[in-house]
Amino acid sequence: MTPTHSIEDQFYRSLYTTAETAYLAAGKSVAEQDLPDVVEAILERRVAGEGGLSAAEAASLLRLVRDAPDARLRDLVVKAARKVRHASFGDGVATMVPIEVTSFCSSTCRFCGWRADNKDMIRLAITESAIREQAQILARKGFSHFEIAGGDDLKFLKENLHSLVRNLKTETSAVNPDARVSLCLVPMHEPHYRKLRADGLDCVLTWQETYKEDLYNHHIPSGPKASGIDLDLKLQKRTGESIGWLHRMQSQEMAVRAGLQVGLGVMIGLAEIAEADILSVVLHGQKLIETYPDQIEPLIIGMPTWNPITTEAFDNGKTERPPFDAASNFEFVAAVYLLSFPNRMAWVFANGRVSPEIQTNCVENAAFFTSTLVQIAPGAYLGLDGKPVPRAMFDRVRGLPEGELNQEDVLSGEQFVHYYDSHENFVARFEGRGLSVVSDQSMLRSQVPAVPASLALA
Ligand code: SF4
DSSP, X not given: OOOSOOXXXXXXXXXXXXXXXXXXXXXXXXXXXXXXXXXXXXXXXXXXXXXXXXXXXXXXXXXTTTTSOOHHHHHHHHHHHHXXXXXXXXXXXXXXXXXXXXXXXXXXXXXXXXXXXXTTSOEEEEOHHHHHHXXXXXXXXXOOEEEEEESOOHHHHHHTHHHHHHHHHHHHHHHOTTOEEEEESSOOOHHHHHHHHHHTOXXXXXXXXXXXXXXXXXXXXXXXXXXXXXXXXXXXXXXXXXXXXXXXXXXXXXHHHTTOEEEEEEOTTSSSSHHHHHHHHHHHHHHHHHHXXXXXXXXXXXXXOOOOOSOGGGOTHHHHSOSOOHHHHHHHHHHHHXXXXXXXXXXXXXXXXXXXXXXXXXXXXXXXXXXXXXXXXXXXXXXXXXXXXXXXXXXXXXXXXXXXBOHHHHHTTOSSOOOXXXXXXXXXXXXXXXXXXXXXXXXXXXXXXXXOGGGSOO
């Protein structure tokens, strides 16, 4: 049944402050010498049951990130997550592949290589037939989850998206009946998501970057991500309030109401109190579960990090990236995310922004969902065999000479620097840890009923 109520704006507007207050209170209420007893009690209760953590419990675990980084306790948290991961997903791991469709972007996120004002970046937009050709190659490799991703390109949204989703779903399903399609694009509205669901869309991924409103507005000063878009897919008029920030916050709710699975997450370490941003994700996800208990599917919890970009002159990270060591905390944060939600309700998403070793550890101990074979430039999978990439594969090209392109040309336009390995090598690593690849479809609530939403909070 479609609910008639929705989460109040005030919940979103106060979310970061609520999380920051809970995190700081955890530091004051438990003395450091008492923290081991508190952490052990939280883990014992969590592992014995199937429900998630309260805000105070999650905040206590997050003290182990930087406030009291006790190696033994951190290890206990990861071991507890491993038990919950096994109880929830057995030995399964689901792999996904991002397919970038356009690097034209009209937003100006300060941390991103594709921001509109990066004049050194080449730009590519790939044709629908070339996207579908790539998807066929990837489906034959065994992928069942295909993420359509790209810059904030409203032309693509208006002209190409519906037909692409329809055709991609039909063709990948013919190769792999469990095929699922997700979007990681500009947040839209519930009516758009309903139509896209009818086209075959399964899932919408929206990374908030940060729940801290003023910080979001600092890093994202203009474009669709700053303003949000309206029902006609045009930029909303800016009124002085940060409507893009709020629209993005509400994206998951709009997609859930349209019957889609959703992903949420922050760029880990963008906020000065990174732990408060991480806790914001937990509180946001729990609120969605509580508000939409009947239709919510497992939440995909993304873990973006601020990686360097290829166009050095435009890399603000060199001077502005906060001093947070994402790599050494990645697995621990993944464990806290998993423990915070009821069993099977959080698909923590390990990605290629950290090394394959960290990514694999993360999969073994906390993450059911992971990317393999990551290349983040439109058309990148077409040149995998070393053959030239015909110019006709692209609708629009900016910044590259005339004629055919090769893999190096295409990859010179990647959004940010990341780790790369083949799908086959990742699968071998997972199998070496006793895991085997399954379709993510197999872990939806319709397949494996999740814990009742009433257990979401301790
Ligand atoms: S993060 Fe996305 S919206 Fe922002 S500049 Fe990069 S591609 Fe554009």
